[in-house]
Amino acid sequence: MSGQQHERGNGSQIFQPLAGDDPATIAGYRIAAKLGAGGMGKVYLSYTPGGRPVAIKVIRPEFGEDPEFRRRFAQEVQSAQRVQGLFTAPVIDADTKGAQPWLATAYVPGPSLADAVVAHGALPVQAVLLLIAGMAEALHVIHGAGIVHRDLKPSNVLLAADGPRVIDFGIAYAADATSLTGSGVTIGTPSFMAPEQAAGRKVTPATDIFALGQVAAYAATGSPAFGEGTSHGVLYRIVHEEPDLTGVPDRLTELVNRCLTKDPAGRPSIAEIIELCRTANAETVLRRPEDWLPAPVAADITVRAAAPAPVQTPPPPAAAPNTAPGVAYSPTAPASPAAQAPATPPPGFGPPQQPYRAPQPHYPTHPAGPQGHAYAPTQQPSHAQAYPGGGHTVPGSMNQAPAPKKSAGRRGLLIALAAALVFGIAGGGTAYLLTKDDDKQTQGGSSPQGGQEKGASGTPGPDAEPADTSDDTAGDTSDDKPDPEPDEYKGINLTAGYHLTLADEDVRPLEGEDAGYELAYDTGGYLDAESTDGKLVLLDPSQEGSLAACRADTRFAETIPTEKLSKGRQVCVITGTGHMGLVTVQGFSTEDSPSKYMTLDLTVWRNAAG
Known part of the structure; x- marks a missing residue:
């Protein structure tokens, strides 16, 4: 998404x-x-204080003026920040609310596939196979975050020394919302659209698979599979005619043909694409050598790695329209009048940054084991935080909480004095309640759940109902009750059409998928909470699965399609009988397996739902 x-x-x-x-x-x-x-804006090179290069895309003003674009853009940025794949350029910072929206990603020192093919010609077959396998892994992570790229094309694929990087995912969806579409502007590149996209039908992850086949044909031949020319002519051929695959090497023919199937349901899955690349490579596993690209393309990477440094002393804020402080993507403290005054930060962006902790990525695995080794996530650049000396921001912690207002205590005191003067001695109790309420708002607190208002001595206020003091300990379900000990069940192979019952001491798959079961793998391809009042919650990749997380999250669902599940994804299970469980997906059966099943680890907390 870096552009x-x-x-x-x-x-x-x-x-x-x-x-x-x-x-x-x-x-x-x-x-x-x-x-x-x-078409979407301009892209600039900058650096974090630690010297990590970043690419900043500033969205065109006409897009930023459209409220629906801003809404979708914010939604896509939130989703994209969860994408932490080896073959994507991660989004590290953004401003979706400022006068001109922008986003920043890690800078990738490499040419786009489009630039490389124009300058040096088609890639060799071996490089194309590694290119498509890497792009397939990127799509696996992107789709896992709920994003359909919609504009997968050679200029949105960067060629780095250690593999490709897919960029700009999600922006096309936000652009679809703007008024520009009403003026006949087509969002997306016609030569690399899918038939359903060209015809205005529903876009799904299979749309990106069709584009992937077009990218493979382009990389191998140097020409689009459906030719070039006017947009209407290209789109007509995509919908109604077969691709021209003249010049596509035999080793790539099956891969390209299957991806370019007109019917979305007939296109291969990500795992099948990886397997097709491995088979065409005639190797047990795909291994990416350091020299996976032709020498002229590798030389372009070297040139781009020598990025220039910014000037040390920027001009005053009034010198350019965008020098005003940006609104950080995550909430930040309101600026005080002193902080809003123009100030020039010292060289090096100011004070040291807080370390950025990227969400723990869950990298995709495939039956073929495309890389043949464990993944190691790389450290990502930082986000932006307010620069204490002025209105500028510097990269730092993204999740920084708003600072409390210093005038809060003074305001509470003034309200208390005013209340005392108005109500006098007779209304002293009321004044106390007013000041207490204000204090609670200042601290962000709330009254205990199910509790009563209390006066200064801890006794109920004048309007409170009499407390029931018959037996304060009977039926106690307070937080003092210890959490149940978890039971762990590793490596369960849950076959489609079978279910699990969390109450069983020995949890194992039992036949049946439609009854009062607590967790079933439906043959239709989804996990199902069958029991009365049973619920499921699909945790985000950045969330750490725990009893506390399952209790707190309320994004309930009765079913979760398995296409949304990849290795490492976690699902909370809340049963109608009061048990709670945490499913950790470990994988799925291979295409050649005689049975369809998913492998999972299960943690059970019995009688923990309350």
Whole structure:
């Protein structure tokens, strides 16, 4: 989602100098150069205080003026920040509410596939297989976050030394919402659209699979599978005609043909694509050597790695329209009048940043084991936090909580004095309650659940009902009650059409999927909470599964499609009988398996639902 691609023909000038209408800083990020411009906006190069290069895409003003675009853009940024794959450029910072929205991703020092093919010609078969396998893994993670790319094309694939990077996922969905679509502007690139997309029908993850086949054909031949020309002509051929695969090597024919199936239901899954790449590679597993790209393309990577540094002293904030402090994507404390005054931060962006802790990624695994080794996540750059000396921001902690207002205690005191003067001695109790309420609002607290208002001495207030003091300990279900000890069940192979009962001491699959069961693997392809009042919650990849997390999360569902589950995803199970469980997905049966099953680990807390 970084937009780090360059316009064709601009390859000789990778790092373009800033023009008069380009900002010197964006929300505290000092701009070093312009990387390019496209239909959605301009892309700039900057750095974190630690020296990590980042690419910042500033959205075009006409998109930012559309409220529906902003809503969808914020939604896509939230989803994209959960994407932590080896073959994507992660979104690390964003502002979806400012005058001109922007987002920042890790900078990838490599040409786009489009630039590489234009400059050096088609890629060899071995490189294409590794390219498509890496892109398939990227789509697995993107789809797992609930995103359909919609604009997968050669200019949205960057070629890095250690593999491809898929970028710009989700922006096309937000752009679909703008008024520009009402003026005949097509969102997406016609040569790489799917038939259902060109015909205006429903877009699904299978839409990206069709585009993946088109990218494979382009990388192997240097030409789009459905030719070039006017948009209407290309779209007609995509919907009604077969692709021209002349020049596609035999080893790639099956892969490309299956991806370019007109019917979305007939296209291969991500796991099947990985297997097709492995089979065509004639190896047991796919291994990516350091020199997986041709030498001329690798030389382009070296050039892009020598990125220029930003100037140390930016001009005053009034020198450019975007030098005003950006609104951080996650909530930040309201700026005080002193903080709003223009100030120039010292060289190096100011004070040291707080360490950014990226969400723990869950990388995809496939039956073929495409990489043949364990994944190791890389450290991601930081987000933005308010610069204490002025209105600028510097990269830092994204989840920083708002600072409490210093005037809160003073305001509470003034309210208390005013209340005392108005109500006098006779209304002293009322004044106390007013000040207490204000104090609770200041601290963000609330009264205990099910509790009563109490006066200064801890006794019930004048309007409170008499308390029942018959037996305070009877039926006690307070938080003092210890949590039940968990029971662990590892490596359960739950076959489709079978179920699990959490109350069983020895939890094992039992036949049946439609009854009062607590957790069933339905043959229709989803997990099902069958029992009365049973609920499921699909935790986000960044959430750590625990009893506390399952108790707190209320995104209840009765069924969860298995297509939303990948290795490492966790599902909370709340039964109608009061038990709670945590399912950790470990994998699914392979295509050649005689039975359809999923492998999972299960943690059970009995009588924990309350």
